[in-house]
Amino acid sequence: MYYCENCKLLCHETVCGECGKSDLRPPLNEDFCYFTECSEDQAKMLKEALKSEDIPCALIPSGSGVRSALGLTLENMKVYLPYGFLDRGQELFDGIFLPPLDETEELKALLLENQESWHVTGFFASRSIRRKLGIPKDHDLAPTLRPLVQSATNIRDEGLISSSVVGGHYLIVKGEKYDLTFDSVSFELLHVKKK
Secondary structure, three states, X not given: OEEEOOOOEEEOOOOOOOOOOOOOEOOOXXXXXXXXXXXXXXXXXXXXXXXXXXXXXXXXXXXXXXHHHOXXXXXXXXXXXXXXXXXXXXXXXXXXXXXXXXXXXXXXXXHHHOHHHOEOOOHHHHHHHHHHHOOOOOOOOHHHHHHHHHOOOEEEEEEEOOOOOOOOEEXXXXXXXXXXXXXXXXXXXXXXXXX
16 A cells, blocks of 8 residues: 555555656555545534544535636545555445445445446546456456446445536445445546555
8 A cells, every 4th residue: 555645645556547647655654644535514524423532534625617707516436544544544435424225325326337337537547446346448348347336335425526417426435455436427437446
């Protein structure tokens, strides 16, 4: 596991899949890492749960540049936690926002019905995701992703993607070996987290 100081992201390779920075270092327990993006109300609830366990967090407003240009508050918050508290933060998050089983099955069906639309955009993101999953550059994503989605134990909607002009939401697919993040409208595979 490596840490990108620019993006505050954890990476499985020494090159950041988001910004392309190389020579990443291992994370330190006190390094604030991107945890999730959620609505302002969800972020406040999560912050209270974290505070009750003395876990520090940083909330950064995130959303459409149009809202910012108009002087309006941004609709989402990016949540950052120290590396040493990520696992406990995930437990608290799941305890608050874990969807009921029927929602997981509904979202699983949505993803599988639209598997022909699964894709990755961007050179660095594509390279990073394909390496993590062991998919060659010229091969289709679906044969590798399909069993991961089918066997997922939890799929949840984590809220609006602030940069999405068509109103897509983050769909987080929790599996045994990987966590996948899809856009609910374009079905772009945005991120892969190897466990």
